[in-house]
Amino acid sequence: MSNVQSLHTRWIRDPAYREAYDELTPQFRLARALIEARTNAGLTQAQLAERMQTSQSAVARLESGRTHPSTRTLEKFAQATGMRLKISFEPIDGTA
Numbered sequence: 001m002s003n004v005q006s007l008h009t010r011w012i013r014d015p016a017y018r019e020a021y022d023e024l025t026p027q028f029r030l031a032r033a034l035i036e037a038r039t040n041a042g043l044t045q046a047q048l049a050e051r052m053q054t055s056q057s058a059v060a061r062l063e064s065g066r067t068h069p070s071t072r073t074l075e076k077f078a079q080a081t082g083m084r085l086k087i088s089f090e091p092i093d094g095t096a
Helices: 003-011 015-040 045-052 056-064 071-080
Strands: none
Touching: 015 056, 015 071, 045 056, 045 071
8 A cells, every 4th residue: 555545544534634535526536537538548648738739737737636627628628539528417415
């Protein structure tokens, strides 16, 4: 187990840490989906940036999960990776 995983395992027992971590879950999911789309397309960050007409550092920020990209940016990302953007709303905790 890496040091980061070990720390996370220990810290997740702290309610304040868990709450902060849970609040970031949507950003982590989006970051993971962006990275998967790029790697499945066989592109580096620099190649994707060129297709999106932006910088490699902008792509890195998107993939970090620390930014809140616009729908337009996500559409450009999808098009550049040969994907179609799909946004959906789902019930929270199984409620309708």
